[in-house]
Amino acid sequence: MHVIVTGGSSGIGLAIAKLYAARGTRVSLLARHSGRLDQARGELTAISSVDPSHIQIASVDVASASQTLEAVGLCERTFGPCDILIASAGIVEPSAFDAMPAAAFDEQITTNLLGTANVVRAVYKGMKARRGGKIMMISSGAALIGIYGYTAYCASKSALAGFAEALSAEAGVSGVRVTICFPPDTLTPQYRREMSMRPAEAELMMGAVKPWSADAVAARIVRGLDRGKARIHFGLSLTALAYFGPLIKPPLMWWFSRKMRKITGQGQEVSLVDAVDGGFDRGK
Template sequence: MHVIVTGGSSGIGLEVARLYAARGARLTLVARGLSRLEAARRELLAMGHVSDAAIRIAAVDVGSDAGLSVAMAAAEAEFGSCDVLIASAGVVEPGLFETLSGEVFAEQVATNLLGVANAVRAVYPGMKARGSGRVMIVSSGAGLIGLYGYTAYCASKSALSGFAEALAMEAAGSGVGISICFPPDTYTPQFERELAKRPREAQALMGKARPWTAKAVAARIVRAVDRGTPRLYFGFSIAALGRFGSLVKPVLYWWYRRKRS
């Protein structure tokens, strides 16, 4: 089995890779930083479940369609067709909309939305032609509700729902499974950087729930891939937003505005 993980050098992506490594899968890890990818490969090799020959790393920006396409094609040429794609690469830069530069806003859209589309585009036609394969798109709980100071992140992550739903319609009956998940705050290196910039207005709402470990999130993601779960929610509050958002969000927004007044 060949598993490709974007954002595989740390956090949720690396923990997902760790689980597939334990199964003896051939792994391709994609991320921007070569040094972090090399460190991730060393961690996986230290587990003793896979050999160096079964792990590829590709230092490429998922926002670059051409660059990612070349990297994914090379991975499939060496390890065989992609059986499972975990599209988990993402960035977050909190800040009020009027303070975010166009460059910072665009980077989040390019990575979180276009980066997912680019990764899927690289392997989906082959999956469809073979009649098998699984794609798991990693969105965020923030993709289910608008949050103070997260205009770019919420916009990019919420757009993934529409993408996943439309793609699932196109993939119906083809043998290719399309899934999307909505993780909560998760202890990752990026989360630590995000917290330092998170507005207190956002923390008043988001801080009500305890962050999950990347290991726990990854375990549920891999289990959902195994089961073919189309939409995966984490915890009561995110599940409520995902299933009853039209009822839950007005109450949350009322509480938030009342708290600020």
């Protein structure tokens, strides 16, 4: 079996790659930075059960359709057709919309949405011809509700949900399974950078909920793929938003708007989710 992972040099992508590599699967890691890819390959080959010849890397910017097609083609010529695609490459640059440079907005849309489409396109035709294969798109809990300072990120990750649903309708008749997941805050290098930029208003809304580990998120994703799930959720609050969003979101957004108007800097503010249900955890 051949698994291709974009964003495979760190975070959730790397954690998923480790799980498949430990099973003896051939794994191709795709990411932009060659140095980080070398380190990631070293981490995978350090696993005692992993055959180093079953790991390969390719430096590519998934925002480029031509680069992505070329890199995937190279990986498939070496390890055979892609059986499972993990589209994990993504970026986040939180900032209020009117303070966000247009280039930063565009980059998030391009990488998170178009980058996913590019790598899916690169494997999809072959999967259809073979009448089999799995595609996993890594979205975000931010796709389920609008968050202050995350206009570009929420837009790009929400769009993935529509993309996955529509593609699933097309792919099902060919035996290709399309899955999407909506992880919570996850301890990754990108998350640590994101936290240094996250607006205080977003913290008010999201609360101080302990993030998940990348290993825990990866384990749930792989387990969901093994079971053939179409959508994978994490924690009570994100699951509730996914299934009951039209009922839940209006009071949540009303509460947030009211709180924003009344912030005085006195006392300790509670998070949006804490105010609604007494503190259901976004990440467990």
